[in-house]
Amino acid sequence: MRFAQVNDVASVASELAAGLRARGHETELLQPRLYGASLPPLLKLAVAPLRLADWLRLAWRLRRGRYDAVHIHYAYLGLVGVLAGVPYVLHCHGDDVRDLARRPWRGLIRLAMRRAAHVYYSTPDLEPWCRAVRPDAEFLPNPVDLATFRPAPLPPDARDVFIICALAENKGAGKILAAVEQLTARRPGLRVTAIAGGELTRAFERLPSVVLLLRQPRERLPALMARHRVLIGQVHEGAIGMVELEGMACARPVIASFRFADVYGAEAPVVHAETPAQVAEAAERLLDDRVVAEAVGAASRRWVEQHHDAVRIAARVEAWHRARIDRRAGRDSVDA
Incomplete structure (x- = not known):
């Protein structure tokens, strides 16, 4: 056709x-x-x-x-x-x-x-x-392009957290901002990456722990995701979008809100969070326990292969x- x-x-x-x-x-x-x-x-x-x-x-x-x-x-x-x-x-x-x-x-x-x-x-x-x-x-x-967005080894100098969703209210960026503030207070050396874009960009720019990147060509995203230990996606509507799925395909643990297991017939192996406290706690848990983070990432890759190829x-x-x-x-x- x-x-x-x-x-x-x-x-x-x-x-x-x-x-x-x-x-x-x-x-x-x-x-x-x-x-x-x-x-x-x-x-x-x-x-x-x-x-x-x-x-x-x-x-x-x-x-x-x-x-x-x-x-x-x-x-x-x-x-x-x-x-x-x-x-x-x-x-x-x-x-x-x-x-x-x-x-x-x-x-x-x-x-x-x-x-x-x-x-x-x-x-x-x-x-x-x-x-x-x-x-x-x-x-x-x-x-999802599973050949492009694929697992890669975590480099020794990997940064801590990558906020992969837009810095906009309709993605729950206000909650993520509050979570990063909580994390920074407890972990002064925390390193967070985000991509500028969205009405809350200026607020994130004021946080010393956050490095803002300009909008990235899509072909650079797999390598960028691979350089981070934990990914944070949208935590607002309960649904995961393309960028969260691509992060999961890279076998990185993704923190996001997910409320639609019934649609798939299976829970998505994202780390569910909807409040600032939940986002912060999930990020700390994954940063502290590499075994759990790797297990979540591997399960995420398998789930995307099954449902989004x-x-x-x-x-x-x-x-x-x-x-x-x-x-x-x-x-x-x-x-x-």
Whole structure:
């Protein structure tokens, strides 16, 4: 089959594309220009004409591309599929469906979701939002590149803690900030790394124990994760995202909030924490007990292999599209 993946959110589209190629499919990744992406929601209306022009460009590509399957990432971008007049699958990732609570975007997002041939959502916490509009929406685990994000030996000079999530409130960064303050008070020599980005960046910058890095190219993340003993991910929504999964694939212990064992049928081997005290205590325990940290890391790698392997996730996407093509062929034969 010939696939189009539109908009690479958290590298999900590129990983799906790689998984589909590994299964023998031709896959093209199309990127929107995302004018004004860093602007607040209401100010994005000012660049709406530029975005519409870009959407028309993408719609033309989709019409002319003769794709067997079109997979669009981020809810409102489903409007590109509507403009193209082609069947499309819509993949929701987080704030895109939470924007259903915002009046300027609600109608457009609902339209994009309702017109989609199928709707996926990338983390289990999005189920209520997606199924309120599309009761048939399906959880599709994020595909992880297990060859790139792989275990590596811990170097002798490994730093202590790496905060791998964005320094934003919707990731629980305020709780992580308080946890680092607690850890610093108890361990004056603690060394913490974080990547700048998010409304709490300035607050982290003021902590002497924290080294802030500029936004890193994704290909550098495996080596960066490998140089740290403990990783801290998001501790807010109870769901783990792509960066937490990639850290687990590197066989490093990840501290995060996880409340969706029922969706997987198994607990994720993250070290669960939701309060500053829990985050601080978990970090100290893992830093002090290397045997436990290594065991958690090894179990994490196995869990990601079982539930998030990119080729297996791509096979699920392929199966849905094959079933759709078969249904359409059956209808065509009946009509004939």
